[in-house]
Amino acid sequence: QVQLVESGGGLVQAGGSLRLSCAASGSILSINAMRWYRQAPAPGNQRELVAAISSGGSTNYADSVKGRFTISRDTAKNTVYLQMNSLKPEDTAVYYCNADIYTYGSLGYYAHWGQGTQVTVSS
Numbered sequence: 001q002v003q004l005v006e007s008g009g010g011l012v013q014a015g016g017s018l019r020l021s022c023a024a025s026g027s028i029l030s031i032n033a034m035r036w037y038r039q040a041p042a043p044g045n046q047r048e049l050v051a052a053i054s055s056g057g058s059t060n061y062a063d064s065v066k067g068r069f070t071i072s073r074d075t076a077k078n079t080v081y082l083q084m085n086s087l088k089p090e091d092t093a094v095y096y097c098n099a100d101i102y103t104y105g106s107l108g109y110y111a112h113w114g115q116g117t118q119v120t121v122s123s
Contacts, residue, residue: 022099
């Protein structure tokens with residue numbers, strides 16, 4: 001069994017910063033890509049990819065967050081981070097961690113999700 005636990009969300013004023021963390025635990029053999037998604041509160045909004053980092057450290061970002069957000073990971077701790085600077089009200093959403101994980105007894109890498117953490121940016 002694998003668990004992804006996010007932390008670091010909260011309420012912040014526009015222009016402020018937050019750092020999200022997501023720690024994976026359980027019967028983990030290996031973790032490939034790790035990602036952050038978000039889903040804004042409006043009805044019908046899709047979950048969108050915010051940032052991703054490969055096992056080798058390559059990163060990519062949604063255009064809306066480039067230059068403001070930084071994704072990083074600590075392989076030894078099975079943890080991924082999202083440093084969010086210059087936050088805007090439109091960044092308000094539930095942020096979800098996602099990772100491709102190879103567990104003991106499995107046949108390959110499977111995607112796992114965290115429970116989400118709320119980020120609210122006030123204007």
